[in-house]
Amino acid sequence: MELLFQHRSIRQYKDEPIPKKLLNQIIEAGTRASNTGNMQLYSVVATRDAVKKAQLAPLHFNQPMVNQAPVLLTICADINLFNQWCGQRQADAGYNNLLWLMNATIDASLFAQNICVEAESHGLGICYLGTALYNAKEFIEALELPKGVVPITAVVVGYPDQNPPLTERLPLEAVMHDETYADFNKERVEQLFAEKESLASSKQFVAENQKENLAQVFTDVRYKKQDNEFFSAKLLDTLREQGFNL
Amino acid sequence: MELLFQHRSIRQYKDEPIPKKLLNQIIEAGTRASNTGNMQLYSVVATRDAVKKAQLAPLHFNQPMVNQAPVLLTICADINLFNQWCGQRQADAGYNNLLWLMNATIDASLFAQNICVEAESHGLGICYLGTALYNAKEFIEALELPKGVVPITAVVVGYPDQNPPLTERLPLEAVMHDETYADFNKERVEQLFAEKESLASSKQFVAENQKENLAQVFTDVRYKKQDNEFFSAKLLDTLREQGFNL
Numbered sequence A, B: 001m002e003l004l005f006q007h008r009s010i011r012q013y014k015d016e017p018i019p020k021k022l023l024n025q026i027i028e029a030g031t032r033a034s035n036t037g038n039m040q041l042y043s044v045v046a047t048r049d050a051v052k053k054a055q056l057a058p059l060h061f062n063q064p065m066v067n068q069a070p071v072l073l074t075i076c077a078d079i080n081l082f083n084q085w086c087g088q089r090q091a092d093a094g095y096n097n098l099l100w101l102m103n104a105t106i107d108a109s110l111f112a113q114n115i116c117v118e119a120e121s122h123g124l125g126i127c128y129l130g131t132a133l134y135n136a137k138e139f140i141e142a143l144e145l146p147k148g149v150v151p152i153t154a155v156v157v158g159y160p161d162q163n164p165p166l167t168e169r170l171p172l173e174a175v176m177h178d179e180t181y182a183d184f185n186k187e188r189v190e191q192l193f194a195e196k197e198s199l200a201s202s203k204q205f206v207a208e209n210q211k212e213n214l215a216q217v218f219t220d221v222r223y224k225k226q227d228n229e230f231f232s233a234k235l236l237d238t239l240r241e242q243g244f245n246l
Helices: A020-031 A050-060 A080-087 A098-121 A136-142 A186-198 A200-208 A214-222 A225-241 B020-031 B050-060 B080-087 B098-121 B136-143 B186-198 B200-208 B214-222 B225-241
Strands: A042-047 A071-078 A125-129 A149-158 A176-178 B042-047 B071-078 B125-129 B149-158 B176-178
Touching (some): A020 A042, A020 A098, A042 A050, A042 A098, A050 A136, A080 B186, A080 B214, A098 A125, A098 A149, A098 B098, A098 B225, A136 A225, A149 B098, A186 A200, A186 A214, A186 B080, A200 A214, A214 B080, A225 B098, B020 B098, B042 B050, B042 B098, B050 B071, B050 B136, B098 B125, B136 B149, B136 B225, B186 B200, B186 B214
Parallel strands (some): A042 B176, A176 B042
Antiparallel strands (some): A042 A071, A071 A149, B042 B071, B071 B149
């Protein structure tokens, strides 16, 4: 489908609001995605208020599109409503565990992706913000998320004010296996990453960051081990505070 | 988009294969989804061999569409290839932690949902199988998944041999919040679940299972607390065996 193959993340938006009716339709398209047992263990908080966006922007490490895009959607794994319903029906809910955190996270992600596809089908642009997981604790406070609710990703949505090129992907064989997983040997890894490493944008990235190669830009600059471990520990605390037995 | 609003899970398939070229295109559409840092921390194992499907069917609790559908896709969170690349570039990968398990799980889910949307755009039907997480350990063995690779969901794909009705969803207000999360009071929960509980299919479900209400069908029959805790502990072991520090 042309729409999927033409997806780009949009980081510059027009100063043009999204009509509420359209926003509702987009979210409703999200709810049509498959989900575990039709339990709908997800939710979304829509931020349109400029003051609220300004409050959330630092939690997204001040990525400029948070303030610029008309809508910020914080997508959550959510067992709160289902738990409350069970509580009112003498039903013993047992979903505050690893298995259901994962189920709810997957279902919230399918919900998010349908939202993005629907938005793009109306000429809107989107960009995911992975920062929701890094600062889950602070988003919980700012958005008043009750126990059982954890932000897992965020998406900005608005009318695009740029037309960036497609981003490259690894050859299909890097992610697709027939019948069993064909693990990679050293030579195959070299082949699969050759094109990515040879791009002008990759070389510029390496030079700007004064690293030896592209992999080191990821491990030494963008997503460092010590940061990953810090934010993992913080996330685990937050998940426990939200009631998950992990 | 009509396609998203018409999605149903398909559980009966025609005996008709999916051409390899089309299958590749569907997976490629998956790779066009957004992903964290364009690191592509996901993979898919495509099972088309009837013998292999028969081997996997019991791990999916013998859901009949595993054998019947021409293709079974096992979708994985996957840090293996990226780790190998880093290892060959003197780059110190630090992704075997909770934060990146979640990032990879979300990215694998967006990949999966794009695969499903693309498949449906070609007249194919799909059904997610949540069982991948329950028996992750056994799928790892059967599909020879190396360390760093964890199956998070599975999807059967094929030409539909049924046209089931749309499944109901809760009112949009059950999952959508404006600016801050408006937690539910008792009366609101009653309202939000009223229609779902009043459906003939729900009443039949309750009667067949000899329960007092629909919530108890979930908690006492479909997804019991003791089972959830058993499979959570098993999943945690499996994640650790695959190299994640949890």
